[in-house]
Amino acid sequence: MHLSDSASSLPDSSPAATDTSDDAPLLKLAAIDLGSNSFHLLLANHQAGQLQVVAKQGEKIQLAAGLDEDGMLSEDAMERALNCLAQFAPFLDGIEAEHLRIVGTNALRAAHNSQTLIDRAEELLGHPIEIIAGREEARLIYLGAAHALADVHGKRLIIDIGGGSTEFIIGEQFEPLLLESLHMGCVAYTKAFFSDGEISEKRMRRAELAARSELASIQRSYRELGWDDPVGSSGTIKAAASVMEAHGWAAHGLVTREGLHRLRTALLGFKRLDKVCLPGLKSDRASVFPAGVAILCGIFEALELEQIRYSDGALREGVLFDLIGRNTAEDSRIAAIDLLRRRYGIDTRHAANVRDTALALFDQVADAWSLGATSRQMLAWGAELHEVGLAISHSQFHRHGAYLIEHSDLQGFSRPEQKALAFLVRAHRRKFASRELANLPLTLQPRLARLARLLRIAVMLNHSRPEQPVLGTQLSAKGDELRLSLAEEYRDHSLICDDLTQESSLQKAADMTLTLEDVD
Numbered sequence: 001m002h003l004s005d006s007a008s009s010l011p012d013s014s015p016a017a018t019d020t021s022d023d024a025p026l027l028k029l030a031a032i033d034l035g036s037n038s039f040h041l042l043l044a045n046h047q048a049g050q051l052q053v054v055a056k057q058g059e060k061i062q063l064a065a066g067l068d069e070d071g072m073l074s075e076d077a078m079e080r081a082l083n084c085l086a087q088f089a090p091f092l093d094g095i096e097a098e099h100l101r102i103v104g105t106n107a108l109r110a111a112h113n114s115q116t117l118i119d120r121a122e123e124l125l126g127h128p129i130e131i132i133a134g135r136e137e138a139r140l141i142y143l144g145a146a147h148a149l150a151d152v153h154g155k156r157l158i159i160d161i162g163g164g165s166t167e168f169i170i171g172e173q174f175e176p177l178l179l180e181s182l183h184m185g186c187v188a189y190t191k192a193f194f195s196d197g198e199i200s201e202k203r204m205r206r207a208e209l210a211a212r213s214e215l216a217s218i219q220r221s222y223r224e225l226g227w228d229d230p231v232g233s234s235g236t237i238k239a240a241a242s243v244m245e246a247h248g249w250a251a252h253g254l255v256t257r258e259g260l261h262r263l264r265t266a267l268l269g270f271k272r273l274d275k276v277c278l279p280g281l282k283s284d285r286a287s288v289f290p291a292g293v294a295i296l297c298g299i300f301e302a303l304e305l306e307q308i309r310y311s312d313g314a315l316r317e318g319v320l321f322d323l324i325g326r327n328t329a330e331d332s333r334i335a336a337i338d339l340l341r342r343r344y345g346i347d348t349r350h351a352a353n354v355r356d357t358a359l360a361l362f363d364q365v366a367d368a369w370s371l372g373a374t375s376r377q378m379l380a381w382g383a384e385l386h387e388v389g390l391a392i393s394h395s396q397f398h399r400h401g402a403y404l405i406e407h408s409d410l411q412g413f414s415r416p417e418q419k420a421l422a423f424l425v426r427a428h429r430r431k432f433a434s435r436e437l438a439n440l441p442l443t444l445q446p447r448l449a450r451l452a453r454l455l456r457i458a459v460m461l462n463h464s465r466p467e468q469p470v471l472g473t474q475l476s477a478k479g480d481e482l483r484l485s486l487a488e489e490y491r492d493h494s495l496i497c498d499d500l501t502q503e504s505s506l507q508k509a510a511d512m513t514l515t516l517e518d519v520d
Helices: 075-092 106-110 114-125 134-148 186-193 201-215 219-225 235-247 257-270 286-303 315-325 332-343 348-369 373-385 397-407 415-426 434-438 445-461 494-509
Strands: 027-034 038-047 050-060 100-104 155-161 166-172 175-182 229-233 254-256 307-311 474-478 481-485 513-517
Touching: 027 075, 027 315, 038 075, 038 315, 050 075, 075 114, 100 106, 100 114, 100 315, 106 114, 106 134, 134 155, 134 166, 134 175, 134 229, 134 315, 155 235, 155 286, 155 307, 166 219, 175 219, 186 201, 186 286, 201 257, 201 286, 219 286, 229 235, 235 254, 235 257, 235 286, 235 307, 254 257, 257 286, 332 373, 348 373, 348 445, 348 474, 373 415, 373 445, 397 415, 415 434, 415 445, 434 445, 445 481, 445 494, 494 513
Parallel strands: 027 100, 155 229, 229 307, 481 513
Antiparallel strands: 027 038, 038 050, 155 166, 166 175, 254 307, 474 481
């Protein structure tokens, strides 16, 4: 399927393709990609299995160029980013929060002060920003590129050279088989190898060898798996294909080994970045283009490529398609949770009991606490994974579990989502994790504290690991004060009553009120 300005059908595998009636609701969707080189906005309408692009906006920000030696973003770089987002903001009017996703990539992953920019950007846009891990970025890139390409029989290799990182994916149809994100990009390599603006054979070769060095850890596994269709996406490869076509060095949309050699020679002839000017090359990309070409040369050498074709689909398109599948049976996060359950041998019956109890409690206080479907899903996942740390040790297993969740590659999850899930696991027992809560973004702290309190109560109610979940407990909330009344059948259950009494004391020590009724 090609994502274009005309309506196009989603594949049968997409959950959004199930409703094809004429009166299917129209969804207005938006994705913003905060890349290390460029920021991109994509707006689309989705209805009855059809996706139609409404608007595209992109601007070169070169956020990665604003990183100093200490990994701090400069104020100038932040201002460039915020000015761009101010231009994007009017396009978001009328887009519901659950139909908008804003993701940040390598530069925001690397910057030690990225939260400062994120806080200012979230205030400007009125929507949370998610930093995604490198392999999650690779998965979304593959999703976008695969939807944009015609169907092929066999495996695809997708290469995406960004401003701060380069992603490599091998997949079939819409399923990635290998995912990797390497620390090399056109903006980062411009700073590292062409910082004074000079282009020379020595500098070009140093950049190429650096790319080869980055690729050394993955080239064997990628070449052994193999591919039938090598594809490139995003700006550097698009620009290289455009320049080659303009000079007659390659057919439309192709980057060839011979064309790349000619392009490299042409760039060396300019001698300086500010002199680079080629037919087919946009002026705002010229300064980072030689570094991008050096990376591309290194990739061709390491993977023994003869040519690649350009695909218009990339990260922002992948974010859009992933957004369509969220909170459906096709949500990739479901598979990630299931993988953790199986990998670490979680007691699924007990986890399901705790989940069912927690959700029953949630439903009683959701309105009073203004908690929605996203919070309910996060609580369910927290309950299902609360004992994952037992795979390491029974002692301090809540700490071990939090570490595993925060530092694993969880498909479909952004870093903020993983941190939120890790916090719930960390906070489900013992002394309330007030210090860990304080390290989370301020906007998330009240909601996650409330979810953690519900999870703790659900764990206490199921402490004896009954065959069925403990239900029938009445819970009410007034502000942050909780009032709990046990079902009559549990009021004489000494273990439950003792556990809840202790939990009330632990919450009180964290300046939270849990009042117990019918508990002696």
